[in-house]
Amino acid sequence: xxxxxxxxxxxxxxxxxxxxxxxxxxxxxxxxxxxxxxxxxxxxxxxxxxxxxxxxxxxxxxxxxxxxxxxxxxxxxxxxxxxxxxxxxxxxxxxxxxxxxxxxxxxxxxxxxxxxxxxxxxxxxxxxxxxxxxxxxxxxxxxxxxxxxxxxxxxxxxxxxxxxxxxxxxxxxxxxxxxxxxxxxxxxxxxxxxxxxxxxxxxxxxxxxxxxxxxxxxxxxxxxxxxxxxxxxxxxxxxxxxxxxxxxxxxxxxxxxxxxxxxxxxxxxxxxxxxxxxxxxxxx
Amino acid sequence: xxxxxxxxxxxxxxxxxxxxxxxxxxxxxxxxxxxxxxxxxxxxxxxxxxxxxxxxxxxxxxxxxxxxxxxxxxxxxxxxxxxxxxxxxxxxxxxxxxxxxxxxxxxxxxxxxxxxxxxxxxxxxxxxxxxxxxxxxxxxxxxxxxxxxxxxxxxxxxxxxxxxxxxxxxxxxxxxxxxxxxxxxxxxxxxxxxxxxxxxxxxxxxxxxxxxxxxxxxxxxxxxxxxxxxxxxxxxxxxxxxxxxxxxxxxxxxxxxxxxxxxxxxxxxxxxx
Numbered sequence: 001x002x003x004x005x006x007x008x009x010x011x012x013x014x015x016x017x018x019x020x021x022x023x024x025x026x027x028x029x030x031x032x033x034x035x036x037x038x039x040x041x042x043x044x045x046x047x048x049x050x051x052x053x054x055x056x057x058x059x060x061x062x063x064x065x066x067x068x069x070x071x072x073x074x075x076x077x078x079x080x081x082x083x084x085x086x087x088x089x090x091x092x093x094x095x096x097x098x099x100x101x102x103x104x105x106x107x108x109x110x111x112x113x114x115x116x117x118x119x120x121x122x123x124x125x126x127x128x129x130x131x132x133x134x135x136x137x138x139x140x141x142x143x144x145x146x147x148x149x150x151x152x153x154x155x156x157x158x159x160x161x162x163x164x165x166x167x168x169x170x171x172x173x174x175x176x177x178x179x180x181x182x183x184x185x186x187x188x189x190x191x192x193x194x195x196x197x198x199x200x201x202x203x204x205x206x207x208x209x210x211x212x213x214x215x216x217x218x219x220x221x222x223x224x225x226x227x228x229x230x231x232x233x234x235x236x237x238x239x240x241x242x243x244x245x246x247x248x249x250x251x252x253x254x255x256x257x258x259x260x261x262x263x264x265x266x267x268x269x270x271x272x273x274x275x276x277x278x279x280x281x282x283x284x
Numbered sequence: 285x286x287x288x289x290x291x292x293x294x295x296x297x298x299x300x301x302x303x304x305x306x307x308x309x310x311x312x313x314x315x316x317x318x319x320x321x322x323x324x325x326x327x328x329x330x331x332x333x334x335x336x337x338x339x340x341x342x343x344x345x346x347x348x349x350x351x352x353x354x355x356x357x358x359x360x361x362x363x364x365x366x367x368x369x370x371x372x373x374x375x376x377x378x379x380x381x382x383x384x385x386x387x388x389x390x391x392x393x394x395x396x397x398x399x400x401x402x403x404x405x406x407x408x409x410x411x412x413x414x415x416x417x418x419x420x421x422x423x424x425x426x427x428x429x430x431x432x433x434x435x436x437x438x439x440x441x442x443x444x445x446x447x448x449x450x451x452x453x454x455x456x457x458x459x460x461x462x463x464x465x466x467x468x469x470x471x472x473x474x475x476x477x478x479x480x481x482x483x484x485x486x487x488x489x490x491x492x493x494x495x496x497x498x499x500x501x502x503x504x505x506x507x508x509x510x511x512x513x514x515x516x517x518x519x520x521x522x523x524x525x526x527x528x529x530x531x532x533x534x535x536x537x538x539x540x541x542x543x544x545x546x547x548x549x550x551x552x553x554x555x556x557x
Contacts, residue, residue, distance in 0.1 A: 069450050094454040106447040110469035110553050119465075120455035152553040172455055 011046030014080055015097075015175030015208030017066060018042055022075035024061050035061040037233030039075070045175075048202065048209040050223030052216060052265075054273040058234030059212045063178050066210065067100050068092035079175065096120055099169035100178045104185065105161055107153040113164045114140065114149040120172040136171060143167050143201060159190045163197060170205050179211040183218065192250055195221055203247055216269050220244075220261050221252060228268050231276040240265055310336045334523045339530070342523035352512070355528075359494065359508040360535065362418075363486045366425025370482060374430050375475060378437025383467065395434065403427040403489045407496050421493045421508075428489035429482030436481070440474020441467055473554060476547030483543055487536040509535070 024036040035058040043049040051059045064070040066077055066084065068091060076086035084092035099120075100106075107116050117136040121127055127135070140149055143163050148156050153164065162182055169177055183191045195218065202209060213219050219226050226240040244257050252258050293299060314337060315322065316330030326332075346352040381388045381395075403424050410420035448470065452462050494510025509532050516524035548555065 067450070067454065094450065096454060096456050099454055100450065102447045102451070104447070106445070106451040108448060108451075108466070108469070110472070110551070119452075119457075123452075123456040123458075123461055154553060168455075 012175070012206030012208060014045055014206075016043060016045040016078075016080050017049075017176060017208065017210060018078040018081075019062070019066075020076045020078070022062070022065065022077060023073045024058070024065065024070075025073045028073065034233040036065075036072075037235050039235040041227060041236055043208060043210060045080070045208055046206060047224045048211060048222055050219035050226050051210065051212045051229060052219045052226050052269060053214060053229030053234065054231055054269070054276040055214055057229050057231040057272065057276055059229055060180055062234065063100070063180055063210065063212055065092065066176070067098055067178055068094035069100075096124070096172035097175045098178055099172055099174040099176075100180060101162070101165050101169055101182045103180045103182060105153075105158075105165055105182075107161060107165050107168070109153055112150050112152055113145065113156070116153065116164060117168045117171055119168060136167075139167050139171060140164070142204070144197070158186060159194055162186075162194060166198065166201060170201070170207070174207060176208045176210055179209065179213075181212055181214065183213075183215075191215075191218065192253075196249060198222065199246070199248060214269075214273075216262065216265060217253070220258060220265070221248065226261075226265060228265060229272065231272045232279065237272065238265075238268055334526055338523045339526045342521070343527045343530075346524070346527060355507055355509045355512040356531065356535065359487075359490055359510065359532075362421055362425050362490050362494075362508065363483075363535075363539070365422050366427075366490070367429045367479075367483055367486050369422075369426050370429035370433055370486075371479065374433035374478075374482075375437055378434040379441055379467065379471065381434075382438050382441030382471075383463065395431075399431045399435070403485075404492050404496075407493060411497070417497045421490065421497055424493045425486050425490045428485040429479075432482040432485055433475070433478040436474045436478025437471055440471040440478075444470045472551050476543070476551060480540055480543050480547065483539050484536060487532060487539065491532055 019039055019041040022036055022039045023034070026033040026035055039062065051062070053059050061070065065072045066079075068084070071091035072085055073090070074087065077084045077092065079097065083089070084098075107113070108119070111119070114133065114136055117140055118132050121132040121135070122129070137149060140146065143166070145160065145163060145167065148160060148164070153161050156164070165182075166177070183194050186194060199222065209222075211219075211222060216226075220242055223242050224246075226242060227236050228238045228240065229235065230237045240261065242261060244252055244255065244261075313330070313333070314335050316327050317333050317335035317338075319325060319327040319331050377391070381391055406424050406427055407420070410423045411417065414420040414423055444467065448466050449462060452466050457465065490508065491510035491513070494508040495514040497511075509528055512531075513525055513528035516522070516528060
């Protein structure tokens with residue numbers, strides 16, 4: 001538990017991720033590309049953990065392993081001390097305790113926003129349909145999405161779409177939200193709005209956030225901790241505590257401490273970006 | 285559609301443009317057809333085509349003729365039978381090839397060898413192995429739509445973004461849920477496109493098949509708009525040939541328009557793009 005975490009008493013008590021000596025090698029019998037190399041990382045429950053690294057450094061590989069979309073070559077990943085994947089079971093089973101918010105969004109275009117938000121509970125079938133839709137409506141209203149329930153995702157702005165997707169994820173009451181550069185395609189102004197909205201949602205819902213980004217400003221603004229990754233193979237290069245108290249708003253962006261942390265970390269990130277650039281890495 | 289909406293549509297720029305274009309088309313055609321009378325020189329090609337005034341006169345005469353409408357009925361029946369069977373077999377076949385790798389491995393190569401064979405090349409063979417001429421025409425029509433529908437369904441289902449599967453799986457969807465709530469709706473737009481293209485091909489094929497299989501002489505079957513055109517040609521009624529051609533144009537347009545409407549009804553989210 002970091003010092004920062006103690007300031008915020010509303011943190012979730014579930015959703016701790018432990019990554020132990022994880023290695024991921026693509027095509028081990030052929031090209032043998034090492035995407036993740038002996039990676040160790042502890043994410044305490046309720047933390048916003050920002051994984052920062054250049055595009056294609058292998059951080060998405062790590063996220064996919066946690067989500068259960070891909071297997072790992074060796075090592076183990078635990079969620080609240082329960083094994084997700086390890087030597088006996090290289091691929092985790094995808095589950096609603098870990099929901100991914102995708103880079104390009106994965107709302108179903110053929111379902112209305114409300115139907116999208118209700119999807120998870122409907123699949124589980126533990127609540128009545130009426131209760132599910134009531135809850136979905138309420139959660140959408142809480143996230144400022146009132147009025148777009150019956151629109152299709154294609155009818156609303158990309159910023160709102162991201163919000164619908166986060167609400168859809170939260171409907172599953174996940175322990176962990178896995179963000180795969182969700183705001184990559186947004187302009188910087190929309191991004192700022194999205195960041196504040198995300199924090200607002202985070203303060204209301206107890207979750208752990210594992211957030212992948214290559215945007216350092218985004219990382220410092222949102223995160224309790226930054227985990228700066230080395231470029232392929234991917235492993236933590238430096239872990240930085242962001243000792244700016246939550247709740248935060250946009251004024252943080254111009255605070256001296258924000259700038260100090262920025263100055264501390266910028267060089268490290270650029271160094272890795274240069275390495276990735278020279279290696280000519282493609283999107284990973 | 286209510287009256288104001290209709291009025292608005294009739295007054296819209298697109299409608300006016302379309303009407304003007306069609307009118308000019310007929311005027312130029314009329315002038316071309318009568319070029320020998322008008323200018324003393326027969327224009328190449330168009331000078332031999334019956335003038336629209338003659339065509340419409342012939343058409344007016346046919347409107348009360350039940351055998352003309354019987355031709356419509358017979359062709360439409362063949363088109364829709366072939367088309368519906370192609371949908372009923374083609375959609376599940378394409379979907380199953382998309383989701384089952386083993387089945388795809390077995391079926392796809394054979395499918396790909398048969399696909400390039402034009403439906404009309406099947407006419408003699410199908411006359412041999414189907415008991416009636418009617419069935420062989422329906423079979424050839426079916427082939428016209430089947431390949432297009434299958435290839436569209438297969439392509440559509442295979443190009444579904446994996447994110448959708450991953451998201452659905454994370455949220456607890458079963459394999460059946462994923463098929464019903466992801467694969468099927470995600471493939472619907474391709475099904476609609478495949479059907480519209482398939483419908484067009486079906487009209488092309490039915491007409492040719494009817495011309496080949498002939499009229500009432502071949503086992504009680506025959507007739508249809510294709511036979512109508514061929515018969516008019518044999519009888520030297522050139523106006524009626526054009527009437528038959530235009531009739532197919534209208535029939536094809538109505539079928540495609542109907543399919544588009546139906547497709548739009550099943551894929552409401554596409555209207556928002």
